[in-house]
Amino acid sequence: MDIAEKQIVIWPRWRKVVFRFLFIYFTLTITPWAWFDAVPFLPKYYNQLWAWLVKFGNDHLFHITKVLVYPNGSGDTSYNWAEISLILTLSLAGCIIWSAADRGRKNYERLNYWLCVFTRYYLIMTALVYGIIKLYALQMEFPNLHQLATPLGDYLPMRLSWQFIGYSTPYQVFSGAMEVVAALLLLYRRTITLGLVTALAVFTNVMMLNLCYDIPVKIFSMQLVFICLFLLASDGKRLFDFFILNKPTPAADNYNFPYRKKYMRIVRVVLKVIFIGYALCMQIYSSYKEYLDEHPAQTKSLIKNGLYDVTSFKLNNKLPALFTADSLAWQDVILENGTGSIKTGDSLFKMRYSRGYFDYFIDTLNRRMDFKREYKGSVYTILSLHFELPDSNTIKLSGKRGEDSLKVELKRSKHHFQLAERQFHWLSEHNR
Template sequence: MEPNKTVWKPYQKIAFRILAPFFILMSIPLTLDWYRHAFRVDWLHPHCRDFYDIVLIHNVFVKPSLEGWWGIGNYVNWGIHLLIAVIIGIIWTLLDRKRDNYTELYKWTRLIVRYRIAIGVIGFSFEKMFPTQMPYPSLANLITDFGDFDGHKIFWQSIGIVPWYQFFGGFMELLPGVLLLFRRTATWGAILTCSVLLTIVFINLGHHYSVGGIHVYAGYFVLLSLFILAPDLKRVFNLLVLEKYTQPALLYPALDTTFLKNSSRYVKVFLAVYFIAFGYFFYLNFRFDPYKQPSTPGVKNLRGFYDVAEFRLNNKLLPYDPMDSVRWSDVTFESWSTFTLRVNKKFYRNTAGGKSSSNTGHSSVDLEKGYEVSGVAGGRRAFHYFADTINHTLYLQDKKKRDLPDIYSKDWIPAAAQKNIGDDNHLINPRAWSTRRDRDFAKLDRDLSRDKMILSYSTKDGSEVILTGTNENKDSIYVVLKKVERKQTLSKSSIKAGTYY
């Protein structure tokens, strides 16, 4: 398509009447959920995901099954956009056959699309520049057998162990976004967007990861970028390959009125303020409330990896047996309030079961943060715990929902213990508090059936820990744990998310 010609050919006009509506529809929010969220955000007390969800314009009309070959069904929504665009194109053709060209409208369409790409990939970049999208592996993940991870979990953790590379990946998403905001650098921004986001598409497809449709969202930006690049591909080839003198296409609307010039300035100022605030709140999230890993500090003198030296069930000693489906084999206490144990049972989990109050995923509730347990098979179980440090008692809930009715009563945590534990909603730095966090906790279904345990702990210096209490079946257990200092080949991360004093 050569939009600078005075008279377009019939097929060019027909193509434009379909492609322009298609790319505009792909660039603007069309679902009620987006508008509900936008008008519900408390901008005086925002969460970083509030900013992210505004720039996450991903119209989903149909939610296909995530199963099957690469989750290709996720792309069905592109087809729906195209179908609507074809209908618009047919009607448009019937009503407007005599126009010579759509040069100016084409320029405005490009403007909408490149701004859409810019705000999207800039928003995409912050969760990598502040490494929270792929956190450093938890202690339990570091000692989990390699074969117990799915392919995508292996990839995400291989990025998590090199946070500075993750930062670089985020910067390489930020840079093209900034370039796309300016018409003179838009072509280079589109080239970089295609290069970076196409890599993400192939990585996710290569690891057969369909959950969340990340390859669809990344591919969406590649598609929009190709629309921006289309008229410049020949010019770029002439410049870089043939080394010929080349002039830019100048495919941007003329800002020939005071109103348009001022509007351009105001939009850029607004976006600059928006993304500065976005970055600041993502920094707070990184420091105090990582959106994928729990933020509440765990009991400090319990943290570490432990061998199970002694295990008694209902006062009966169970000797070590790697094939035992009841006796614990090893235990970890994370820096945050997660406790894990391993038993010889087939086990696979994809989620901890939780969604934010905005219905966009990633609940602020530690119990529902599922990254540390997603994509992990084998017999390791993960429990979130509430610690009564006055009475040295842990109240544990499995991160996986229970299929059977709950055998513990609703008031399984006594009022006195709850007072010592405090409100888990506010056990983070006040700077990271947000209205969204309050809403997520209010939405939490506390009556949801989960395996529970109540364990008293005693230790002098953390080298040996004795746990006594009741397990998920209300059987009495007595466990002696011996701390093991395991030296990892990996160096410790220099920029870990969260603050766990």
């Protein structure tokens, strides 16, 4: 039975009020007009207006913080919380005005259908984007040498969870496959309910990881779970009868829209094919391209990758204090495919997890090693040192650190990280 053939259903007042609120809320959070980046000036002026509204709302109503921090890789900044507060406020105000102006409406069956379709396809797109990138094991990468050398206690909870998932490629691929399966089930009308149950399980797990490990995507992950619950609510009675009361239920007809004219059916199929082609093919291609960029062909270098112990460190021919938090001394050095880190307190490097990070470039002709750091969008050379290789396991560096002379000797360490082995045992005689 399609929507046109149903008897007119009179919604209770509370349901109409809730629908009005949710319609405005989902429209503002998903912002479909922001997808049209090709329209001249539209994204620019919309973003400027919206940013002004968020700031105005925060200054006069919400007071999240005095100065808002804009999204910067974190999706839970003060700006994001002020934004969600504004959306809830506008949704409530819009709901009140809409309810006063449309009190005679019996139901919103057709509008609810389109809202469900809209949010469902948003859920599909999100699941495909995050699922496919996990199929290539790109979202959380296997711990590199820098991370393996960082003491466990120095990690923030988010980074700990990233290493936990990135360690096991099969687990990450499995979690991505479940997101893709949920998306594919949501594409077909007869499997929408199964797809929603699958998506709810998947995104609830993601939400709990974000909440429990302080991963700064809490707002977005809660939004995805909320969308799943909203869509499942349309099937609430059927699900309650089937799972709780153990009663037979009729087939779902929430998505049976009357496409009576032939051109409407053709347009529907064409749009769906375009969506599937774009969402699947483009995401698979972009993820594959990113995979190739992240796994370039290895080239031989004079200086080998690895962990190096610092056997000698002299600044102006003197040895600085080694075991102080702000010591300029190097205690160990890791070199790995153009990126490096040093256990040091020297703020010349980008400090993270008690290590100083940098990129490096090897000039084989002049035997120079350039240490580089990105700062405010630009890359600077912070050290340029001459290197010597007395043997295959030793590196001698010399040059200037500012006005001071610097001499460092590195010995390739024999330290072995068990976590780097990707161990797996069917038979485990001991609790290791």
